[in-house]
Amino acid sequence: MIRSPQPLLPVLALAPALALLAACAAPSPGPAASGPTASGPAACPRVALLEEGATLARHRPGSTPAPRNLEVAARLTGVEPRCAPAPRGAGLDVTLTVSATARRGPALPGATAELPYWIAVTDAADGRVLNRGTDALAVSFAAGPEATVRGEEMMVRIPGDPARAATRSILVSFQLTPAQLEANRR
Numbered sequence: 038m039i040r041s042p043q044p045l046l047p048v049l050a051l052a053p054a055l056a057l058l059a060a061c062a063a064p065s066p067g068p069a070a071s072g073p074t075a076s077g078p079a080a081c082p083r084v085a086l087l088e089e090g091a092t093l094a095r096h097r098p099g100s101t102p103a104p105r106n107l108e109v110a111a112r113l114t115g116v117e118p119r120c121a122p123a124p125r126g127a128g129l130d131v132t133l134t135v136s137a138t139a140r141r142g143p144a145l146p147g148a149t150a151e152l153p154y155w156i157a158v159t160d161a162a163d164g165r166v167l168n169r170g171t172d173a174l175a176v177s178f179a180a181g182p183e184a185t186v187r188g189e190e191m192m193v194r195i196p197g198d199p200a201r202a203a204t205r206s207i208l209v210s211f212q213l214t215p216a217q218l219e220a221n222r223r
Contacts, residue, residue, distance in 0.1 A: 079129060080203035081120040082195070083161065086113050089221050090210025093152060097144040102220065107142030109150040111176070114138055114185075116209045122199045129195045129202035135188040135209060141178040148178045152186070153212035158195055161206045168193065171212060 091113045100106035119132045135154060152174040158167045170193070176186045195202035213221070 079120045082205040087210040093211040108145040111139040129199040
């Protein structure tokens, strides 16, 4: 299934913070095309995981952060981009697949968890957010307390000239609460 994130205007207020966080971004280990070829993929923008948002520790709602209250702990492990010019010169289509590892905590009710994350397309020069979308990784612990998950493909279209679109940056992070983000910063 291919999903296209929708622009969220309130995210523009986050641009200065994202610009600072981008300096902390870890490049994804996934493959990226280095340039267009006659039959190959188009050049891809820089894709990175935000280091401060790459881990998630979710505790039982209303409880204190303690090991016995942990529902799930997860880490984003990569994001694989695949790029192609959009049909009819509409821009650059970037198809992303996000992956993570997760560990079930003792407070998880059931054997599955949703791990929400966001993807933001930014202007590489000033860090301004141009588009942002959200999705979630579905993880099953039916086989044991640890799991590796690879999400469904998500397509992001960056409008305009494909070569210029390839100069943008794409950042990926778990969707964290302010308390989770502060815990990651410590």
